[in-house]
Amino acid sequence: MAAVGGSGRRTIVLAVCCSALFMVGLDNTIVNVGLPEIGSSLHTSVAGLQWTIAGYTIVLASLLMFSGAAADRIGRRTIFQVGLSLFTLGSWLCSLAPSLAWLIAFRVLQGIGGSMLNPAALGIITNVFSAPKDRAKAIGVWDGVSGLSMALGPVAGGILVGSVGWRGIFWANIPVGLAAIALTALLVPDSKADRGREADPVGQFFVIVMLASLAYAIIQGPSDGWTSPYIVGFFLLSLLALAFLLRYEPRRAEPLIDFRFFKSVPFSAANATAVCAIATSAGFLFLTTLYLQDVRGFSPLRAGLTLLPMPVMMAISSPISGRILARGGPRVPFVIAGAALTLSTAALSQLSPTSGPLFLIVTYGLFGLGAGMVNVPISNGVMSGVPRSQAGVASGMNSSSRQLGQSLGVAIVGSVLAASLRGSMHAGFLTAAHAGWWIMAGCGYAVLVLGVVSTTGWARATADRTTATFSADPAPAVAAVIQG
Structure with missing residues (x-):
């Protein structure tokens, strides 16, 4: 580090790692804006659009813990470079896909690469920023990039789809990925755990x-x-x-999934909350994009701009959630998040072909408030519900829960829409989507209930008992954290 200038090089390493998070986070929102044009261009059904999202998120959810363990065992820079290469290659191939089947296959390739990026990147950051204060600042930047990618996704997607077509949404990853590959080879140090977890x-x-x-x-x-x-x-x-x-x-001595964690109510509730909250967010983006473009006839750019109240409120409410939690615990942020998600999606069930700008701004902003409030208490529940020595494994499991929610949200809401759709999307969407909005409202209410239950004295006692079942200092594992 010192040969190139320690502080400056650490900054570049952080920027490279954050670029990986930015690509993965951006992909979660930017592709949604392109779904209507993908459906029109490739002549696909609602199920085809679902697989365009799910092909990526299922693989990501499945491989996160495996990739984190591989980074610890083989080397974080090595796995990071492989992930960057596969994600960039997958993005380029997606932009060339001649059919839906090929697009889904290339999205799977993206998911394999994406699963390697965040666990390895967080391990690199932890290794490079060894001082606790510096590490805390670096992780803060890392979390901020996640919110930024969420905010820029709808607008960037709208600009690219509106100007060059849906294939342009995958071009955005290519220059970032190539630059990150080059900088990683030149500046990022390699590291691995003293004792990596066994493969499973x-x-x-x-x-x-x-x-x-x-x-x-x-x-x-x-x-x-x-x-x-x-x-x-x-x-x-x-x-x-x-x-x-x-x-x-x-x-197994070192299982891929340690089911003993789920004896802790705060840990179990945090993961269930992650599934419910992220499923609601994924379903919201899926239905909202189709509504704005297929029902209202908005251009992709206008649709992206109309969605902005949601990510803006997410960015504002997330740090507020952290401050509330620090002062009074996680129950209040959970309740606010659950109530906001429930009320906004219930209100969106009343969408009409002429719903006004004020209605959309309020409901989208309220949804963003709930989505932003929930992330910090979820992470707190995961970390407080298990021993600190097991934080890496627990964090990886929570990351997988979030990606599972992403997959299930699109799968369930999309299937309800497809089963109820009669006629064209323009004519039948509002009636067909009605049940989907109420399913999301139910998920929002589940967030509220789980938040209350997981913050009781009984729940904390289960966390204490779970901690007692683990040895004092088992082998550490990588923390594979993906926000949102």
């Missing part, structure tokens, strides 16, 4: 089977029939994979 390929395989078969059954259910042997078979396959994991993982 069997557990990893069944995690992928469980999530992929569940998503397939939910997405294809409306077209194939919910009671068809094919769909029922995929639901059963998902359950069998879960049953195998519940039996197999506790027998």
